[in-house]
Amino acid sequence: MAGVSNDEAFDATPYAAAYSRYFARHPFTQMMPRKIKTAFSSCNDDCAMTPIHDVGFLPRIQDGEKGFKMVMGGGTAIMPRIAPTLYEFIGLNDYLKVTEAALRVFHGSDELRKNRSKARVKFLIDRIGIDDFRNLVEEAMKEDWAQRSFDPTPLLFLEDESIDAPALDGNYTTVNGDTPEYKAWFDSNVESQKQEGYSVVQVKLPLGDINPDQFHALADLSRKYGGGRARITAQQNFALRWVPNNALNEVWNTLIDMGFGEAGANGITDIVSCPGTDSCKLGITASMGLGQALIETVNGLDTSDPLVQKMHIKMSGCPNGCGLHHIANIGF
Incomplete structure (x- = not known):
């Protein structure tokens, strides 16, 4: 941010x-x-x-x-x-x-x-x-x-990102803009910028996983709606900055097509895991497998309580703690 x-x-x-x-x-x-x-x-x-x-x-x-x-x-x-x-x-x-x-x-x-x-x-x-x-x-x-x-x-690295920001007067669609699903996504994944008319969109990547086709699609999305820039967050998500507010619904629908339209960024369902034994030589446990099991479990629970929604679940596959389990509300 x-x-x-x-x-x-x-x-x-x-x-x-x-x-x-x-x-x-x-x-x-x-x-x-x-x-x-x-x-x-x-x-x-x-x-x-x-x-x-x-x-x-x-x-x-x-x-x-x-x-x-x-x-x-x-x-x-x-x-x-x-x-x-x-x-x-x-x-x-x-x-x-x-x-x-x-x-x-x-x-x-x-x-x-x-x-x-x-x-x-x-x-x-x-x-x-x-x-x-x-x-x-x-x-x-x-x-x-x-x-x-x-x-x-x-x-100093000085760059005016606003130069490449999309125009605020663009003609964007508003399909499904009044649905409960869109409202939930907007409430959890969108944060207004200090620059009037723009917002940051948190693209929730389950366990930080993204395949090459999705990566290319996300790059195209960034070029069209975010000035060609994106940042990686500590929650293993992507943050698209400089998204015009009137383009948010169109961005959400595009993310749905990519498989990334889920709400709950930075919340209890946004579970973080290191690679574990899937790809790390230091891994001693399958933390990614545990992460997927926990996602399925948590998604089946009632997490509507505002305090529950703010909880964080993280897991690490070895004592080095790359999954930051030490600072989670629930850590493995």
Whole structure:
């Protein structure tokens, strides 16, 4: 939802791109104890789930200045942790420097290199505490490398998506626009953008599965109704942005023909699973099979209660927790 969310402080997308451009192929990021997973959220609901990442950024505006709240040390797998707050606010001109300092501390922890299964930054922060980790970051920022400008402006990814957005005065059909099925889909799968006249459509993909023919059809749908763009969500769905409000019914009917017109995106019937033993070498259980069985079971239940509809079911096929079962209401 970054860039189109009604409740975002500002669009984090350009700064996420600058972060990627800065740290990709950075000399020391190629030799850290292990990987770093980073998330940028723009919406108040934290759609990117920053607390379960190694590094997370949430946009903030403080005294008129744009910046980020920065969290660090989250993760799932064998030791799930919610990332504690490293800084409540860091300005846009400093977030790259602070991150580099934090990664330098991580890089310099030889203790983590002794055991690959415990070589993530969450283990370091869990051992010494976030306050001592912050002190190490502060010390790192006193070094010579940090005494220069970290203005991200040259690295920003700036793109005006509205240029390619479909016109609002298009002639679209409204077949079946007053049916209960359409209303249910509209209520659960459509969210208005901050740009007047446009909405985001969540295309619900059962267990994240999509075949080549459906992929081509979805690409055509995106070109016609979404400016040729689509984003993948943490719920294993597609998000079509810049869909004109008067085209929503036509989009829904097209999705029905593709097999993706089901309501309930981000709800209890929108079950998430990793590939499990179907295709993953690390899988030890058939999580996709369990997911399909649960979909059939849940669809046969009365889930009309609003609180029940908001529940999440997730499953993982191994202890690494790629299905994010740790943060589900019901996890396997």
